Amino acid sequence: MLGGVTNSGRSTGRNGLLAILAAVIVVTCVTGGATAGTDRSHALPALRVGSVLDIANLDLTRITAASGITSQFCDLAYGGLFHHRADGKIVPEIATSSRYVRTGTGRNKGFEFTLRRNVRFSDGTPFTAQTVVSWMDHFSKNSVSYGRYLGPNPRFKAVGRYKVRLLLTTPVPSLDKVLSDNGSNVWGCVPSPRALADPGSLSTRTAGAGPYMLDPSQTVKGDHYTFVPNPYYYDKKAIKFSSVYIKVISNASTMLQALQSGQLDVAQGDLTTAAAAESSRLGVARSLSQLTTLSLNPSVNPVLKDVRVRQALNYAIDRKSVARGLLGEYAKPTSVILSADATPALENYYPYNPARARSLLAAAGYSNGFDFKILTPNFIGIIGDPLVQAFAKYWEAVGIRVSIESVPSPVFFRDFGKYAGLSFGLTVNTTPRQYGVFLDPRSVFTLWGYDGEIHQKYWAGIKAKDPTPHWKAMWTRFTQQAYFVVFAGVSNFWYYSKTITGVPASVNVGRPATPLFTEWGHT
Amino acid sequence: MSAPPPDNASIILPPGRKRAASLARSRRVLRSPLLHVILRRLLLAVPLLFLVTAMSFVLVALTPGDAARSVLGIEAPPDAYERLRQELGLDLPLYEQYSRWVTNAIHGDLGSSIVSSESVTHIINTRLPVTISLIVGALLVTMLLGVGMGVYSAVLGGAIGRAVDAFALLGFALPSFWIGAVLIAFFAVELRWLPATGYVPFADSPSEWAQSLVLPIAALALYSVAVIAKQTREAMLDALSSEYIRMAWASGISPRAILFRHALRNASMRVVTILGLLFVGLLGGTVLVEHVFALPGLGGLAVTSATSHDLPVIQGVVVYFTVIVVFVNLVIDVLYVWLNPRVRAE
Numbered sequence: 045m046l047g048g049v050t051n052s053g054r055s056t057g058r059n060g061l062l063a064i065l066a067a068v069i070v071v072t073c074v075t076g077g078a079t080a081g082t083d084r085s086h087a088l089p090a091l092r093v094g095s096v097l098d099i100a101n102l103d104l105t106r107i108t109a110a111s112g113i114t115s116q117f118c119d120l121a122y123g124g125l126f127h128h129r130a131d132g133k134i135v136p137e138i139a140t141s142s143r144y145v146r147t148g149t150g151r152n153k154g155f156e157f158t159l160r161r162n163v164r165f166s167d168g169t170p171f172t173a174q175t176v177v178s179w180m181d182h183f184s185k186n187s188v189s190y191g192r193y194l195g196p197n198p199r200f201k202a203v204g205r206y207k208v209r210l211l212l213t214t215p216v217p218s219l220d221k222v223l224s225d226n227g228s229n230v231w232g233c234v235p236s237p238r239a240l241a242d243p244g245s246l247s248t249r250t251a252g253a254g255p256y257m258l259d260p261s262q263t264v265k266g267d268h269y270t271f272v273p274n275p276y277y278y279d280k281k282a283i284k285f286s287s288v289y290i291k292v293i294s295n296a297s298t299m300l301q302a303l304q305s306g307q308l309d310v311a312q313g314d315l316t317t318a319a320a321a322e323s324s325r326l327g328v329a330r331s332l333s334q335l336t337t338l339s340l341n342p343s344v345n346p347v348l349k350d351v352r353v354r355q356a357l358n359y360a361i362d363r364k365s366v367a368r369g370l371l372g373e374y375a376k377p378t379s380v381i382l383s384a385d386a387t388p389a390l391e392n393y394y395p396y397n398p399a400r401a402r403s404l405l406a407a408a409g410y411s412n413g414f415d416f417k418i419l420t421p422n423f424i425g426i427i428g429d430p431l432v433q434a435f436a437k438y439w440e441a442v443g444i445r446v447s448i449e450s451v452p453s454p455v456f457f458r459d460f461g462k463y464a465g466l467s468f469g470l471t472v473n474t475t476p477r478q479y480g481v482f483l484d485p486r487s488v489f490t491l492w493g494y495d496g497e498i499h500q501k502y503w504a505g506i507k508a509k510d511p512t513p514h515w516k517a518m519w520t521r522f523t524q525q526a527y528f529v530v531f532a533g534v535s536n537f538w539y540y541s542k543t544i545t546g547v548p549a550s551v552n553v554g555r556p557a558t559p560l561f562t563e564w565g566h567t
Numbered sequence: 568m569s570a571p572p573p574d575n576a577s578i579i580l581p582p583g584r585k586r587a588a589s590l591a592r593s594r595r596v597l598r599s600p601l602l603h604v605i606l607r608r609l610l611l612a613v614p615l616l617f618l619v620t621a622m623s624f625v626l627v628a629l630t631p632g633d634a635a636r637s638v639l640g641i642e643a644p645p646d647a648y649e650r651l652r653q654e655l656g657l658d659l660p661l662y663e664q665y666s667r668w669v670t671n672a673i674h675g676d677l678g679s680s681i682v683s684s685e686s687v688t689h690i691i692n693t694r695l696p697v698t699i700s701l702i703v704g705a706l707l708v709t710m711l712l713g714v715g716m717g718v719y720s721a722v723l724g725g726a727i728g729r730a731v732d733a734f735a736l737l738g739f740a741l742p743s744f745w746i747g748a749v750l751i752a753f754f755a756v757e758l759r760w761l762p763a764t765g766y767v768p769f770a771d772s773p774s775e776w777a778q779s780l781v782l783p784i785a786a787l788a789l790y791s792v793a794v795i796a797k798q799t800r801e802a803m804l805d806a807l808s809s810e811y812i813r814m815a816w817a818s819g820i821s822p823r824a825i826l827f828r829h830a831l832r833n834a835s836m837r838v839v840t841i842l843g844l845l846f847v848g849l850l851g852g853t854v855l856v857e858h859v860f861a862l863p864g865l866g867g868l869a870v871t872s873a874t875s876h877d878l879p880v881i882q883g884v885v886v887y888f889t890v891i892v893v894f895v896n897l898v899i900d901v902l903y904v905w906l907n908p909r910v911r912a913e
Contacts, residue, residue: 098871101683106638188639188647247684264693265683266871267863268765291765293861297748298764302861305755305763453874454632 091285094311103247105186122233122252124225152215164276165236166257173202190229313537329548333536338529341491345464352408354526358394360401385515413443418465492527634681637875678879687883697864705788717799738793747786747859764861802834843899
């Protein structure tokens with residue numbers, strides 16, 4: 045009893061006090077620890093990112109190559125079955141291991157991976173092999189673009205609770221890369237079965253197993269998106285921010301000013317503001333991620349069927365001067381399509397040589413030149429129409445009479461097949477992705493014709509264990525035949541406050557899409 | 568000396584007379600010019616809505632591209648493209664598409680965005696407060712600053728008058744998007760007094776809401792302030808030089824009453840008319856200002872939906888803009904009637 049007056053009473057009272065004090069300490073530790081654990085996210089800073097492009101559609105089946113910041117929200121909300129690291133390596137993420145399996149129908153047609161066991165979607169449902177199979181079935185039937193990536197009639201099978209097997213009719217190499225979070229497609233971004241049961245809900249919310257999830261109450265589509273930590277994410281330590289706020293700002297100078305005024309931590313930059321960003325106290329990370337090119341269409345102008353004419357177009361232009369004059373230090377003149385399989389030695393395959401251009405034209409029977417109509421986009425800034433106008437002077441100097449039509453986006457995509465030359469920007473990407481866009485005979489952008497040797501080399505690579513030598517040979521052939529006139533590689537920029545870490549390492553030409561936000565941290 | 572006439576409050580009418588008095592009051596209301604103005608405007612609004620929405624339907628159909636291509640992109644196979652066109656009703660004749668839209672709109676359903684699948688009403692209602700805040704703020708600034716400057720310069724004249732003229736010239740010449748960029752560079756980046764971009768809803772924080780609107784409203788209102796200042800100054804000078812004002816001075820009426828009850832009231836009719844025209848300009852100006860300040864308003868929505876051929880959203884924006892313009896013009900007309908006794912008498 046407390047407050048006893050005898051010696052034994054005093055000691056009883058003291059013991060009681062000590063017991064109560066101990067209980068209070070224990071309770072405080074327990075609740076304080078629990079609070080600290082649950083409130084860990086509140087102790088973290090928010091990440092505020094500015095993006096030029098919008099998330100066009102949250103529904104992954106509606107995502108196309110032109111769908112804006114696809115990679116970022118997939119990485120944040122869905123993670124990926126594998127992770128494409130900034131150094132180019134593919135490492136486990138939700139899938140812990142993978143291998144190609146023999147199917148008896150040819151190499152690279154069977155693929156199997158094993159899932160991590162403690163993964164849950166943001167709605168709490170477990171991530172199992174069957175959820176992956178259901179998603180891939182749905183995606184292959186409903187995707188407007190990436191669904192064709194695994195070829196016709198792919199089959200998916202759950203082998204037990206945590207193993208998935210893909211059985212393809214067409215060989216697809218590097219499937220771990222295809223199923224990764226690198227943003228080149230979204231096969232590996234699996235939504236929960238509850239969301240899949242209501243496909244309409246996929247366009248209003250995220251339902252993945254990634255570290256974050258979309259908070260619709262703090263989101264205005266087209267303006268800003270707020271992602272908050274996924275309470276069921278299997279690796280809590282990987283969650284470095286209390287929220288990720290993505291603000292869409294299409295005006296380049298406003299974007300830079302928002303970063304300079306402290307409203308953003310990281311922002312997507314561009315050529316027009318790069319110098320200003322570098323002269324302010326911001327970090328600037330850049331990678332060569334876009335190519336400016338001119339696709340040639342011999343079906344519109346048969347003159348272009350002659351390889352000597354196409355090579356003449358390449359020799360006639362001074363890439364270095366134009367790139368330096370228009371794009372400054374942020375562009376790299378090149379004669380070759382840049383990709384992970386490009387041969388660096390080919391980058392100057394067509395040095396500026398107007399005399400050679402004239403002699404090639406004369407040898408082809410066009411010593412008086414020819415008429416050359418080009419379509420350029422007026423919606424991609426300085427790397428569109430202004431660049432082609434600059435090169436036109438060099439073609440005029442060797443006798444080629446150039447007429448350029450610069451048009452807005454809807455007209456461009458309606459009329460692109462009607463011009464002998466088509467100027468556009470290409471994202472630096474993997475060979476299979478680029479093949480699908482402008483080399484595959486079935487693609488609407490394959491205007492340059494047909495070359496059996498190119499397709500033979502491509503498919504040899506698809507079936508090989510290591511496709512690199514075949515694809516290098518393919519690009520060499522493509523460059524030698526001058527099916528395109530490639531101008532320059534152009535940098536992609538990300539500006540960042542010095543309190544954010546990991547941005548420069550995450551911007552990497554070996555990984556086709558823009559950087560993954562989950563690789564960033566804070567000081 | 569006769570007794571003063573009793574005031575109306577003390578008159579007690581028999582029931583029959585009461586009914587007659589009430590009827591007389593109703594007739595006076597029905598004959599009221601204000602009511603006529605309101606009814607006329609509301610009746611005209613209906614055919615106007617039909618005309619404007621039909622025109623925008625046709626204009627969108629005439630521009631190259633379509634929504635299905637915007638959604639699927641250029642790489643989609645032809646069968647997917649045709650399937651989506653059928654799903655969205657884009658393969659139907661134009662008059663049938665428009666008639667379906669009108670039928671749904673009359674029942675309050677403006678449809679769903681082709682690009683994002685969200686309800687059009689929800690998309691617009693999310694963005695409406697931003698644009699309304701911008702426009703109302705710009706109108707208030709225009710009236711207070713513009714009228715104030717105009718009156719001040721008309722009364723004081725001389726160098727002040729010339730300064731207002733110079734300011735008006737600047738306001739006409741400087742584009743709002745340039746002003747916006749300069750304001751951001753100075754107040755947001757250099758001084759860090761105000762945010763560079765974005766909008767905070769009033770319900771989240773009234774003070775941050777106000778802060779987020781200061782620079783955009785300043786950029787938007789500059790031209791209107793210049794116009795109203797100039798017009799008010801000219802109108803006040805005209806009014807102050809008129810005979811009835813000279814009579815008022817001679818009668819010993821206070822300068823404040825002369826300025827505000829007599830001169831400004833007459834001058835304001837011209838200002839009110841111009842304000843109605845300026846409002847339409849402000850509405851269009853929100854497109855550029857929302858772009859520069861990255862505000863999630865209707866102006867930006869109009870641009871993105873037009874470029875992606877998102878027809879339901881375009882039509883929704885057109886309906887909302889038309890209703891806003893009709894409402895503001897109604898207010899202007901009512902103000903005009905109230906200010907001008909001759910209109911009331913007619």
